[in-house]
Amino acid sequence: MGEATKLIYKYLRHDKKFPHVWCPGCGIGILLGALIRAIDRTGFEKDEIVLVSGIGCSGRLPVYVDFNTLHTTHGRALTFATGVKLAKPSLKVIVIMGDGDAVAIGGNHFIHAARRNIDVTSIILNNSIYGMTGGQYSPTTPYGMRSSTTAYSNIEQAFKISELAVTAGAVFVGRGTVYQAKLLDGLIEKAILKPGFSVVEVIAHCHTQYGRQNRLGNAVEMMEWQRDHAVAVEKAAGMAPEALQDKIVIGVLVDKELPVYQEEYEMIRERAKATATR
Amino acid sequence: MVEGALVAGCRFFAGYPITPASEISEILSIKLPRLDGTFIQMEDEIASLGAVIGASLAGVKSMTATSGPGFSLMQENLGFAIMAEVPCVIVNVMRGGPSTGLPTFPSQSDVMQARWGTHGDHPAIALSASTVRECYEMTVKAFNLSEKFRTPVVLLMDEVVAHMREKMVLPDEDDVEVFNRVKPTVPPEWYMPYEDTPRGVPAMANFGEGYRYHVTGLTHDVRGFPTSRPDEIGPFIARLHRKISQHFSEIQMAEFFQTEDAEITIVAYGCVARSARRAMIEARERGIKVGLLKLVTIWPFARSAVEKVLQKSRILLVPEMNMGQISREVKRVNPGVAKVFTLNKVDGTIITPEEILNRITEVA
Numbered sequence: 160m161g162e163a164t165k166l167i168y169k170y171l172r173h174d175k176k177f178p179h180v181w182c183p184g185c186g187i188g189i190l191l192g193a194l195i196r197a198i199d200r201t202g203f204e205k206d207e208i209v210l211v212s213g214i215g216c217s218g219r220l221p222v223y224v225d226f227n228t229l230h231t232t233h234g235r236a237l238t239f240a241t242g243v244k245l246a247k248p249s250l251k252v253i254v255i256m257g258d259g260d261a262v263a264i265g266g267n268h269f270i271h272a273a274r275r276n277i278d279v280t281s282i283i284l285n286n287s288i289y290g291m292t293g294g295q296y297s298p299t300t301p302y303g304m305r306s307s308t309t310a311y312s313n314i315e316q317a318f319k320i321s322e323l324a325v326t327a328g329a330v331f332v333g334r335g336t337v338y339q340a341k342l343l344d345g346l347i348e349k350a351i352l353k354p355g356f357s358v359v360e361v362i363a364h365c366h367t368q369y370g371r372q373n374r375l376g377n378a379v380e381m382m383e384w385q386r387d388h389a390v391a392v393e394k395a396a397g398m399a400p401e402a403l404q405d406k407i408v409i410g411v412l413v414d415k416e417l418p419v420y421q422e423e424y425e426m427i428r429e430r431a432k433a434t435a436t437r
Numbered sequence: 438m439v440e441g442a443l444v445a446g447c448r449f450f451a452g453y454p455i456t457p458a459s460e461i462s463e464i465l466s467i468k469l470p471r472l473d474g475t476f477i478q479m480e481d482e483i484a485s486l487g488a489v490i491g492a493s494l495a496g497v498k499s500m501t502a503t504s505g506p507g508f509s510l511m512q513e514n515l516g517f518a519i520m521a522e523v524p525c526v527i528v529n530v531m532r533g534g535p536s537t538g539l540p541t542f543p544s545q546s547d548v549m550q551a552r553w554g555t556h557g558d559h560p561a562i563a564l565s566a567s568t569v570r571e572c573y574e575m576t577v578k579a580f581n582l583s584e585k586f587r588t589p590v591v592l593l594m595d596e597v598v599a600h601m602r603e604k605m606v607l608p609d610e611d612d613v614e615v616f617n618r619v620k621p622t623v624p625p626e627w628y629m630p631y632e633d634t635p636r637g638v639p640a641m642a643n644f645g646e647g648y649r650y651h652v653t654g655l656t657h658d659v660r661g662f663p664t665s666r667p668d669e670i671g672p673f674i675a676r677l678h679r680k681i682s683q684h685f686s687e688i689q690m691a692e693f694f695q696t697e698d699a700e701i702t703i704v705a706y707g708c709v710a711r712s713a714r715r716a717m718i719e720a721r722e723r724g725i726k727v728g729l730l731k732l733v734t735i736w737p738f739a740r741s742a743v744e745k746v747l748q749k750s751r752i753l754l755v756p757e758m759n760m761g762q763i764s765r766e767v768k769r770v771n772p773g774v775a776k777v778f779t780l781n782k783v784d785g786t787i788i789t790p791e792e793i794l795n796r797i798t799e800v801a
């Protein structure tokens with residue numbers, strides 16, 4: 160059996176849930192592959208993994224994999240994940256969100272989970288659009304682009320998800336594209352192994368909605384655009400800001416140490432017990 | 438209430454500060470870590486209930502506490518917990534509304550929100566309390582019912598009862614009946630997390646215990662996977678309702694005071710039931726045969742208890758600190774054999790025994 164086939168048999172609910180709901184050529188499938196390869200490399204048991212998602216095309220991902228899977232409400236995945244992790248810290252909690260999910264309706268939860276440094280890995284599939292509901296603009300739709308609700312062009316400035324995560328205090332932030340799948344495997348693996356709140360922003364294409372409305376071509380052409388605009392973070396360090404305007408900086412953006420919430424809470428428990436017996 | 442929660446096995450609390458429910462958070466933030474439990478203050482009430490549901494799925498009994506505005510924010514996740522059948526307890530110390538309303542005054546105006554606040558057709562369990570002892574007992578009961586029926590349970594408190602100081606002797610912990618969710622005993626490959634059972638309540642596996650399954654707020658099949666097949670959707674929604682309706686007698690709690698010979702029966706709950714009891718005694722001293730039906734379970738509605746008093750009394754009086762939420766239910770159940778009168782107060786003050794007595798003499 161080839162390596163991929165082995166992984167499919169081991170991790171996918173291959174006999175239960177397929178075919179999937181995504182459009183042929185969608186970037187989410189590539190993320191699914193990267194996620195499985197990364198988890199396999201970390202060596203966690205399937206029983207130890209809890210995969211949580213919100214609502215959206217990306218939110219449908221957990222149903223296809225054989226972990227403890229939890230498909231929550233739109234934007235709230237991180238709140239459920241917080242409860243799971245604090246209640247049973249031995250579980251490895253990974254959260255999949257879309258850009259609307261993570262930084263529009265769930266933006267507040269996102270910055271607070273980062274600030275608390277909850278030991279959860281967030282993977283955000285950024286396709287610059289609300290895919291599931293028919294291509295309305297999201298907080299990451301670039302200025303000047305079209306969507307179902309910005310027919311005359313988008314006049315709002317876009318959020319930079321990774322930079323937001325850095326500012327909010329995430330201890331690990333990485334960005335990749337679905338074109339550079341190998342890099343993605345590595346980023347996700349590192350994020351999962353990192354104690355504390357880790358974020359991987361995955362730049363992906365939604366050719367069905369964003370691509371079509373902005374005449375960006377088919378899935379392959381949109382992936383070629385990712386290839387042509389991605390700049391490794393090491394290289395970007397030596398580039399002028401103007402030259403980076405339309406580029407996607409990929410790689411590990413932040414990797415730092417901060418006290419993890421659960422460990423701090425253990426200290427609170429010890430203190431509480433000490434005052435109780437005094 | 439806090440003691441009740443801890444005895445029932447609650448070890449996780451997530452909340453957002455709001456008057457008049459903050460005391461519950463404050464005490465639990467001190468007590469839970471001593472018991473290796475977890476207290477966390479979330480960024481809002483939506484997050485609070487999300488975390489509570491997550492913790493319950495991981496196998497820890499969990500609760501949150503709030504008041505009107507926060508209860509409004511919780512409605513979507515409340516529906517999720519009903520749909521995904523996740524046990525948890527939500528305390529709502531009611532305040533006058535709409536909106537920010539009357540933060541520090543008592544009210545009973547969220548009775549209907551507890552029933553229909555979240556969207557879609559769904560069953561609901563909500564309990565109330567009128568004494569400090571009942572706060573304790575009903576909190577235990579709320580956890581037990583939620584575990585037994587795999588559903589969220591709402592505790593509707595009013596500010597008077599929530600802030601009341603009364604002496605009570607806590608029962609010995611060993612004497613308190615505590616129910617824990619039924620876990621699957623079948624091998625993981627046979628486990629059906631949403632299958633129908635004689636009780637209508639499937640066994641619940643906790644995350645990380647070898648039963649890897651899918652939890653979703655989408656309508657799902659017996660395995661937990663999303664479905665849009667009519668032959669799976671219909672039976673699923675029917676079971677959600679049936680698991681509650683089939684067990685009305687286990688869920689419904691009501692107390693009858695001197696209803697046997699009563700010509701007029703007061704139907705009351707929460708702090709108003711206390712005033713009603715006083716009014717009943719005084720009315721009897723004046724020679725008017727008054728009884729009291731005290732509702733402890735608010736939802737599902739105590740239809741059979743009301744029907745019982747309808748057979749005896751020609752007049753029912755429903756005093757409430759809202760514009761008439763339970764009285765609508767009483768009227769709905771009444772086939773026309775009795776007259777149903779209301780006494781509604783929404784000015785932030787409690788309904789006094791005198792006011793009830795006056796209303797009794799008016800309608801008698």
Ligand SMILES: Cc1ncc(C[n+]2csc(CCOP(=O)(O)OP(=O)(O)O)c2C)c(N)n1
Nearest residue numbers: 214215216217233257258259260289290291
């Ligand atoms: C409270 C609420 N509001 C709106 C929706 C409708 N809705 C479903 S998915 C979605 C947006 C999804 O976009 P995104 O998070 O970017 O994910 P994608 O589909 O692009 O992967 C919306 C608005 C919802 N499910 N819940």
Ligand code: SF4
Nearest residue numbers: 181182185216290365
């Ligand atoms: S609509 Fe877009 S994001 Fe959703 S499955 Fe299709 S291509 Fe993917």
